[in-house]
Amino acid sequence: MSWSSCVQINIYLCFDPQQPQIILLKEGTDTSQGKAQLISNINACMAVVDTVRTTLGPRGMDKLITGQRGTTISNDGATIMRLLEVVHPAAKSLVDISLSQDSEVGDGTTTVVVLAGEFLKEAKPYIEDGVHPQNIIKSYRQAALLASNHVKELATSIAAKDIAERNEMLRKCASTSLNSKLVSGEKEFFSKMVVDAVSTLDPETLDLKMIGIKKAQGGGLRDSFLVDGVAFKKTFSYAGFEQQPKSFDDPKILLLNIELELKSEKENAE
Numbered sequence: 001m002s003w004s005s006c007v008q009i010n011i012y013l014c015f016d017p018q019q020p021q022i023i024l025l026k027e028g029t030d031t032s033q034g035k036a037q038l039i040s041n042i043n044a045c046m047a048v049v050d051t052v053r054t055t056l057g058p059r060g061m062d063k064l065i066t067g068q069r070g071t072t073i074s075n076d077g078a079t080i081m082r083l084l085e086v087v088h089p090a091a092k093s094l095v096d097i098s099l100s101q102d103s104e105v106g107d108g109t110t111t112v113v114v115l116a117g118e119f120l121k122e123a124k125p126y127i128e129d130g131v132h133p134q135n136i137i138k139s140y141r142q143a144a145l146l147a148s149n150h151v152k153e154l155a156t157s158i159a160a161k162d163i164a165e166r167n168e169m170l171r172k173c174a175s176t177s178l179n180s181k182l183v184s185g186e187k188e189f190f191s192k193m194v195v196d197a198v199s200t201l202d203p204e205t206l207d208l209k210m211i212g213i214k215k216a217q218g219g220g221l222r223d224s225f226l227v228d229g230v231a232f233k234k235t236f237s238y239a240g241f242e243q244q245p246k247s248f249d250d251p252k253i254l255l256l257n258i259e260l261e262l263k264s265e266k267e268n269a270e
Contacts (some may be wrong), residue, residue, distance in 0.1 A: 036126050041090035042120045048091045049117030052077050056110045058179040077110030078102035107177045170195045184222045193226050200228060
């Protein structure tokens with residue numbers, strides 16, 4: 001046989017088709033599949049939905065959540081879902097859609113969780129009757145397409161409206177979203193502030209990251225104000241700062257990447 005000749009080697013793996021497969025699972029793990037598992041997933045999701053359902057609407061109640069991160073009182077759906085620390089894989093998907101809604105829209109976090117729970121609740125009888133989940137999903141997709149088309153027919157465009165009329169409509173939309181928030185008592189005040197802040201953004205990008213919110217203790221809600229520019233919190237602690245001017249008109253600003261604060265002699269020596 002020459003070195004250039006090819007040698008074919010066939011390897012055959014023999015196994016017994018009658019022998020059951022051995023699957024190693026963690027202690028305490030429960031395995032189930034089929035209809036029973038689908039019903040279990042729906043029940044787990046409904047337990048999460050019932051937790052945030054009572055926070056929906058202008059008369060929604062706040063939730064007191066105590067855990068390792070401390071104590072939190074809120075009626076915001078995304079905040080509550082994040083603090084619940086859901087472990088169940090199916091129920092955790094509700095947390096994901098709530099966080100996605102909060103990231104993309106900024107409102108309606110409780111609504112999407114409740115709607116998803118109602119969809120699962122309505123699908124449960126069909127699952128019990130033996131309807132395949134793919135058929136249910138197909139029906140939901142058709143219903144979503146019909147609902148989306150109907151919403152587009154009812155939608156009102158603000159592109160052709162003048163600035164005053166457009167801002168007034170935006171204020172009404174902002175007031176509606178503030179009905180269920182802690183600042184609902186001052187929704188007219190904050191809705192105008194929100195519209196003014198968004199109006200300063202580039203209309204092509206509308207990058208909401210360009211809007212910052214600074215929190216300060218003390219005062220009332222109406223002490224809040226909008227700064228059309230850059231604002232940062234700074235404490236003046238040097239001697240004689242009371243006599244220094246606190247405001248300037250058309251100043252020249254110099255940006256430095258070095259510290260101008262005085263250091264102690266010990267730090268200077270080091």
